[in-house]
Amino acid sequence: MRAVTPRIEEVLKERNIDFLTDVSAKTLSTFRIGGIVKTLILPKCVSELEEAIALCRACGNDFAVIGGGSNVLFGDGAIDVAVISTRRLDAVRVRDETIFAECGVFLGKLARFAAENGLCGLEFAAGIPGTLGGAVFMNAGAFGGEIGALVRSVPVFLPEENKIRRFSREEAGFAYRESVFQHRGAIVLGAELTLARGDPAEIARKVSEFARRRKATQPQGEPSAGSVFRRPAPGYPLARVLDELGVKGWREGGAAVSEKHAGFIVNRGGATARDVKKLIGRIQNHIEKEKGFRPQTEIRSIPREK
Numbered sequence: 117m118r119a120v121t122p123r124i125e126e127v128l129k130e131r132n133i134d135f136l137t138d139v140s141a142k143t144l145s146t147f148r149i150g151g152i153v154k155t156l157i158l159p160k161c162v163s164e165l166e167e168a169i170a171l172c173r174a175c176g177n178d179f180a181v182i183g184g185g186s187n188v189l190f191g192d193g194a195i196d197v198a199v200i201s202t203r204r205l206d207a208v209r210v211r212d213e214t215i216f217a218e219c220g221v222f223l224g225k226l227a228r229f230a231a232e233n234g235l236c237g238l239e240f241a242a243g244i245p246g247t248l249g250g251a252v253f254m255n256a257g258a259f260g261g262e263i264g265a266l267v268r269s270v271p272v273f274l275p276e277e278n279k280i281r282r283f284s285r286e287e288a289g290f291a292y293r294e295s296v297f298q299h300r301g302a303i304v305l306g307a308e309l310t311l312a313r314g315d316p317a318e319i320a321r322k323v324s325e326f327a328r329r330r331k332a333t334q335p336q337g338e339p340s341a342g343s344v345f346r347r348p349a350p351g352y353p354l355a356r357v358l359d360e361l362g363v364k365g366w367r368e369g370g371a372a373v374s375e376k377h378a379g380f381i382v383n384r385g386g387a388t389a390r391d392v393k394k395l396i397g398r399i400q401n402h403i404e405k406e407k408g409f410r411p412q413t414e415i416r417s418i419p420r421e422k
């Protein structure tokens with residue numbers, strides 16, 4: 117007799133792990149795009165996160181971990197991949213110049229916590245609308261700073277090996293919007309960050325200066341997932357090149373290239389993942405024709421593109 121694989125919802129209920137069913141993906145990403153997530157899992161602690169992943173695997177369910185959803189594009193229609201949100205894992209503590217934080221803490225909150233403790237180094241991250249886990253995974257950065265540069269160590273869960281391992285900064289392989297975790301299917305559980313003592317007034321000045329620069333150069337109040345494309349090389353002025361190629365204002369359905377920043381696609385209302393992908397394809401074709409390279413996307417699709 118063939119064993120029947122239990123449904124993920126049944127086992128989550130049995131194990132008392134919180135979950136919601138039939139959640140609009142529009143509420144889970146800053147893009148406000150996407151269909152219906154059949155199962156959204158909300159672990160309360162790291163061990164529940166690990167258990168949720170193990171249960172997904174045992175039930176043969178694909179899964180995706182999200183933090184702030186600020187760098188993801190959910191697909192249209194029914195989304196069968198179980199989505200695991202880290203938002204409840206947001207404990208933070210400090211000892212001397214070292215901050216220990218869980219993966220689900222938002223960067224804005226983390227930067228405020230650092231400032232309150234007279235620690236500098238995280239000012240660049242204050243306006244990035246994601247979590248620490250997503251930032252470490254993506255090696256998020258801005259204004260010359262990168263999260264990887266502050267990392268001392270990263271505890272990760274490796275589902276394939278079913279174990280937790282601590283990676284040093286060197287082992288994490290940080291490069292421009294890159295970490296080894298993207299290639300290992302690793303779940304970032306948190307990070308230990310080394311900061312420096314700083315003057316609170318100077319920290320506040322930098323945070324507001326960076327916020328001012330963001331406001332001046334990026335679309336605010338319009339849903340997006342940040343810069344859509346990776347630069348072909350660090351420092352390459354991709355947004356300027358896109359601007360010169362005249363893509364600002366290009367549109368597919370509800371998705372448009374922002375007039376303020378040629379690297380941002382914004383949701384002008386009712387955009388679908390299909391609209392965004394079509395627009396991305398048009399831009400890629402155009403750059404390839406004009407400049408001879410095809411930019412890769414920085415935003416990550418859920419479900420993953422095959």
Ligand SMILES: Cc1cc2nc3c(=O)[nH]c(=O)nc-3n(C[C@H](O)[C@H](O)[C@H](O)COP(=O)(O)OP(=O)(O)OC[C@H]3O[C@@H](n4cnc5c(N)ncnc54)[C@H](O)[C@@H]3O)c2cc1C
Pocket residue numbers: 146180181182183184185186187188202219243244245246247248249250251252253254255256257258297302303304305334340341342343416
């Ligand atoms: C207005 C705007 C401005 C932005 N500005 C910047 C910027 O200046 N610099 C920059 O680098 N980015 C920027 N971004 C992009 C985005 O905020 C960052 O990439 C951020 O680090 C993503 O974090 P997140 O928690 O939202 O990740 P999500 O969007 O939830 O996930 C992104 C990817 O990380 C994975 N992931 C999330 N959490 C974990 C985890 N704990 N373990 C393993 N994988 C995980 C997801 O599976 C997904 O593949 C911007 C986005 C917006 C909307």
